[in-house]
């Protein structure tokens with residue numbers, strides 16, 4: 012930790028008159044530590060960074076893998092997403108974060124993928140007081156496991172829930188889904204990384220769809236069996252073949 016502090020302080024406070032650059036989270040933590048060393052201990056900072064890495068990496072990667080798998084099995088949706096990106100961006104610049112709000116179909120694809128394959132399928136909450144859930148009395152301090160997967164794939168709640176239909180979200184605001192769709196959980200303990208994750212997934216998928224043509228390796232459909240684990244992994248990792256789209260070869264080589 013001592014060497015890390017040294018390297019962070021030398022890269023952020025350069026006295027070379029360089030314009031002030033945005034601080035990384037760890038730099039913010041270390042400057043808070045200078046003011047409140049008893050609260051922002053090394054242990055707290057290290058723990059926070061580990062939680063963010065642990066909670067943010069697998070979930071995001073898994074979501075991207077499921078979504079790409081769904082797109083390979085639904086080539087019309089892949090084509091439609093590619094056309095949406097081409098229509099909005101042309102072929103002279105690579106997709107950027109600021110383009111994402113002009114790509115509603117891409118968002119529908121991500122929502123539909125998160126509905127069918129939520130990266131956190133079961134979320135534990137603890138009752139802070141006695142309450143009633145579905146007619147059951149829940150005493151204070153009880154561990155409740157919310158089965159997000161079951162809610163988001165319940166035929167009483169969603170029409171043809173196991174069918175990939177991004178169009179079901181067209182023209183509908185997320186807020187209107189209430190507790191039917193909550194891949195990031197809900198309430199005070201809901202995922203604090205939601206905004207970052209949606210931008211990251213959108214940007215990664217958008218870039219992959221914009222710049223490459225995709226096909227699955229092997230015969231038939233991509234295997235969509237679910238494995239076991241905290242973050243709903245695919246039982247069989249996705250194997251794909253991609254080719255740069257001719258119009259993007261130049262741009263990619265300059266990127």
Ligand code: HEM
Pocket residue numbers: 062063064066067068070071074129130131134135136194195196197198199200201202203204205207208209212
């Ligand atoms: C697609 C990506 C992601 C998904 C699907 C996801 C999903 C979730 C879910 C379902 C929860 C539990 C919410 C609840 O209990 O109600 C959660 C919690 C959490 N997530 Fe995410 N997450 C993602 C990305 C991220 C990222 C990028 C970060 C941070 C860099 C992050 C940080 C956290 C943290 C710190 C918690 C615990 C919050 C608490 O207990 O108060 N997540 N996430």
